[in-house]
Amino acid sequence: MARHKSQGIVLHFKEIWPLLPAALYLLSFLFVVLIYLIGLSFSAPTSDAGAFPTLQTIAKVVSMPQFRSALVNTTVFVIIGTPLELLVGIVLSLILYRHFIGRNFVRGILVLPLAVPALVTAILLFILFDYPGGHINHLLMGKYPLFPAVLSNPINWRGSEFFALSVSMIGKLWRDMPISMLIILAGLLSIDPELFDAAKTMGGGWATQFRHVVLPLIVPSISAVLLLRSIEMWKEFIFPFVLAGQTDLLGTFIESLYNDWGYSNEAAVVALVLVGCIIVTTIVLLGITELLRRLVFEGGHRGG
Amino acid sequence: MDRRNVPLGPAYRLVWIVGIIGAIFLVVAPLFLLFKYSVSDIGSINTGGAPIPLWPHEPTFRNFLYLFSDGQFYSVLLNSLIIATMTVCFSMLIGIPASYVLARYEVPGRKFVLIGLISVRLFPDIASVIPVAELFIRFNAHNTYWGVIMAHSLLALPYVIFIGTSAFEPIPKDLEQQAIVMGANRFQVFSKVLVPLAIPGLIAAAIYTFLLSWDEFIFAYFLLGLGKISTLTLYLKQKLAFAPPQNLLAAISVCLSFPVILFSLLLQRYMTAGVTSGAVK
């Protein structure tokens, strides 16, 4: 159904109008959300209602120590969590790449965490990492056979900032592991197996193949994982919400500002900061990706 | 003859086997424990310092029986079902025609549309929920079914469009042209040729949407609060706040995740497509 230029824009509309409801719905949503976020952020909630624009709310949020610690926590969360997800994804996809009996079954098992609602995963970890008597504490204290005693006293996982965020991270990694695995597996499967054979006949062992063939060719998948997962890390809400009561990430900080304190303007400011962080990360990662691609792909003088 | 069959050396093979078993264990063990807790008696949880058993001393379905005797459980179950079903209807209604157009026509700015879809998907829920909640309060949509349904449809639409587009794309254009040559109009082509052929993908999109709404917490939490309409996820959160016994939490969790796990296993192929769609492009 190739379209002809001479038939012009009228025919276009005739062809594409079914797209419009969905497009309008999504666009107006994006538009409203951004306008509202900016509007809320640049106005003050107090007596002189309608004072817009004002930097009063923003100044207030920036001066909040909880905001700073949430920002730092989230940044650390993203910087540590994203490479971990990538690593887990690469390892699991390499395991699944080989053909073996029951491969589909194993893949089905490994995709399961994705099917478990995030809230359920969070509650599961809440139970397992209970203090003083959860499975994990008992395991680390050597109460089960085969596993050595590492601890003498149970750890209060939710009590300390470090452990609370670590447990949240474990939950996040566990649940989202299939996504990075599947993306990288898709990248691996798109490589022509003859390329590996070619590398073998030209003198490449396992390491050479991985370095010179696999890694360069899954660069697009790797960038996809880095980009998508880092954004997901910034967005993270449910795990810290359930597991890290005392310690805030940006997401949980927004929630407590809005629901606990009723500060909608301040919540909007933090939300805007979160969106800003994501945009900056995206731009930086796209830059890095482009750099990587140029490093890996030679020549390409025809714009390839 | 598959080239991915070439045997590994013994050392690599050992690493590989250990890797597989380890990965399966790390996935299955927590799920098993969740199930274990849901059938545990309280004595197998509050052990007073003794190791928590890996299988309850006296397995019991009392937790589930308690749930099923709670009137509130039924009402939240019903709410979750209503909201999820309506979300499916609404988002399919406007999402499927859109994905048909994207799959079939050279839409001006197609790339822009797809980027827009991805950005909606990547926009943090926790950030967008604030303005949406404020807006809904202003228009009295707070604490209503249709408010949540509209919000969930928003979340589901990008997925519906991505999965739908990839369901329509592989259908040969020749089939469509053949139908037109035989006298079908555009709507007939759509409803009699394209939709029947794309039905597996469309069902997958519908189920994906259903599950997304079924699982959803953030929008439900902000838009319904702990008001008179409550969903399963909110019910679970509410129970969590009252520090209930772990076995009851586990039982609700099992009820919440059971349909999702079941459908995901049945429709694994499409689920994976949903997850990776757009990621590689």
Next chain:
Amino acid sequence: MAEVILKDIRKSFGENKVIESLSLSIGSGEFVTLLGPSGCGKTTLLRMIAGLEPIDHGELFIGGKKYNSISPQHRPIAMVFQSYALFPHLSVRSNILFGMKIKKVPASTMEEKLKWVLPMLRLEGLEKRLPKELSGGQRQRVALARALVLDPEVLLLDEPLSNLDAALREAAMEELKRVHHQVGKTIVYVTHNQVEAMSMSERIVLLNDGRLEQFDRPRVVYDSPSSIFTAQFIGSPAMNMLNGQVVMKGEAVGVDTSLGFLTLDRERESKARALLSREVVAGVRPQNISFVEHSISRRYSDTCLELTVDLVESLGDRSLIIARGGKGTILRFLITREADIVPNQKVAVFVDGRKIHLFDTQSQTNLLP
């Protein structure tokens, strides 16, 4: 340069026997083609020589050394793959140098090799291009160059021309022959295309269902096919196969078929007498059947077959005639363009007795090789 010797090679994938006890001896510097229909095991055999597929049973010698359990990177081979397997992220230059870089060959040697191989395969000026910026023919030449610079004892080619269109393929065949003359490597070439095999190789290995059907020079394979399979696989259009019985007619020995009596030549008569009254399959190539003017046919009626023309297919300089005899048996033969034949015409043809092949109905082997 080295000879390749396979002794009693066997291979199966699970229950499926791909190669059943195969022995071959490929001479040093020889151009040998593994030919056969798809699924006959030819690619598996090549991959076993390369070391990409383990050998279940038997021995593989290259240049006198046993290579059964040595991994591909340590075998003196280089391979060109069907898909060319060019690394999509590397330029032509880096693709060609890939193997040498891994083997840590000094830079000066690499430059020398490039200077040698680029003009030979007409790749000058393309060094910086990525594979996707090349045409099919260019990609094929890069793959060949990449294999040649490794200076292998044996060059393995897996259907390297199957992705090229007809015109390019002919040019590539000539080029490959020229390269073989120039470098003198032992070449093992896999194809399912008999034209490639016939025109390029010094000897052809004909494989069918994992078994060796025939291993000989192209002419020999064409002139005295060892079996019905070989006879039908080699040559175009395919050989006519007629069921019949060896009988005497007067003084002459021949085959009584549903089309009529086919007289064998005098030279083979004594051998053929031993086959009297045997059920056989008589094979005749369309090229060895000639159209006879009606006036002449009267005189030789006992050696001529009377047929009715069904179809005429023009092949340009010649035409292929598909005709049937009284009992509906079909015979294909070639005529020159000048002879004007139309469908439904009655024609007489003469079968060259020297070119009739007799095959055993049971064992399918050639009875008078």
